[in-house]
Amino acid sequence: MAYTIKDVAKAANVSIATVSRILNGQTGYSLKTKKKVLEIIEEMGYQPNAIARGLINKKTHTIGVLFPFLSGALVTELLRGIEKAASAHGSSVIVSHTESDEEKTMKYLQLLSEKRVDGIIFTSEVMTKQYYEFIKIMNVPIVLLSTKSEVFPIPYVKVDDFEAAYSATEYLIKKGHTEIGMISGPDTDMIAGKPRIEGFKKALQDHQISFDDKNIVIREGFMFTEGKFGMLSMLDQKPDVTAIFAASDEMAIGAMFTAYQFGINVPDDISIIGYDNINIASMSIPPLTTVQQPFMEMGESAGHMLLEMMETDQLSESRILKHSIVERKSVKEKI
Template identity: 60%
Template sequence: MTITIKDVAKKANVSIATVSRILNNKPGYTKETEEKVLQVIQELGYHPNGIARGLISKRTHTIGVLVPQISSMLMSKFIQGIEQAAHEYGSSVIVCHTESKGEKTQKYLQLLQEKQVDGIVFTSEVFTQDHYQIIKDTNKPVVLLSTESYDFPIPHVKVNDRHAAYSATEYLIEKGHRKIGMVSGSRSDIIAGQPRIDGFIMAMNTYQLPVKDEWIVPIGFNFEEGVKGFSQLIDQFPDMTAVVAASDEVALGVLSAAYNRNISVPKQLSVIGYDNLRIAEMSTPALTTVSQPAVEMGKKAAELVFQMLETNVPVKSYIFPHKIVERQSVKALS
């Protein structure tokens, strides 16, 4: 049998309106009445209806999160941080897997509008005019995570991808490497693909080192693409001594492909990754990588959504610092 607010009011001998005010922390009752109602609620095991409460507060206490790849280890860390913040704010999270497909992303944005979520965290995709129009019509707070928009006034939370890739390349150069290749995301990816390539090239140019187009394989960010990308790169650049991988998953693909070719890491080839996922510690050798604090970034993005909800004031974008985490996959050359 479902216990209703009417049952609580009847047993406590108060009006339904009084119970509602107590549940929603509204004034208009005595301390004694509050204690009596709360006691009855406990005795009956009453759980307020979230939808009904949302109609009163104009909030559903849910936020939507759009992710391009649900199986990505980086996305899981972002979601972990988002859920931490949502829990602290008494809310829950709806995760939508877009597969980086424009039509699917638009459908999910419309679905979240129908679900009347309080706000949205939009992750790792190019933010388009179509996306902006849907969100503008909903008048809900939105924060971009690990992506950004120069065209629309949407706050973002991310690291500086160009600078981070520069740091990774510079680290290898400072270790004595001069023949450095890269397995990266696609050049058409203006969020993390091309910016990381730009950072790599900038570092090589800064140190007046040669860099050729065939020394960069722009292919993607997952393990399989790392395997394929390294196989192509080593054929095009057989005397390279180090590789910048655009993600830790790519770096593990590089390690696997190198092992299959009897190339010893780091004795014959040094590898640096990007993200500092847990798998970076588990690989053999353990992976030196660029760390971006993904859990903290996810938490900050959600916090900005709740901040906009509570204050109705625009928030500033947030750039997290990156750092090099040294392990065993990079060898210093004499």
């Protein structure tokens, strides 16, 4: 039997309004009454209706999350972290898949507005003026996750892509490599493209290693296929390359696939380091050395930040989380 708030009030011999005030943390009742009502709620297994509760306190206890894609370990770990934070605060998560499409993103923002979400986490995309202005009209807090905006005053949670790419390149240099190439995503991508390219170039520069266009292959994305064909281009334009920094783990594994097809041994003939530390990085042959982004921690941090902003109505400070190098078997010291 599904009990209602009316049943709880009747059993406790109090008004429905009193039960409602207790459920919503308001005042106007004694500790004895509160104890009695909560005991009856537990005995009955009563579950307050979120919509009804929202009508009282103007909160739906839901947050909206927009992802440009829904496949891959990256999204899984980010979402696990967000849901962990939301659950700890008694909130739920509505996930929207935008496919990096402006029209679809606006459609989902409209939907989240109609669902009266209490806040938004916007991931892995550029925050446009159109999105920002609509969210301002919604009048809810927003946190950027795995992205940032140089234009709008929105707090974010991410790693420093420039520093992480610098670390990956320096790792190869410290292993004795000087003929180093990079397979990159688009240099027009201000989130994960250009910062990683600049980190790569700066590491070479700081260690007095020359750089020219032959050191880098720029692709349109960060997936397996981009790494596979990016490796073909790298071998063609820089045949003396001994180590490669790939801008994602999927690209790194695609590069390893091409190396295998050409009879090139990883890491004996060529070393490869990836970026992200998704699950398949440890399953590749050989297991992939990579830069780790703490995705679950990032998601949880963004969730807590948003929930804090929802409670305080204060803008939170952005957070840069630490990356690290996970050493496996795809990089060999050059003698």
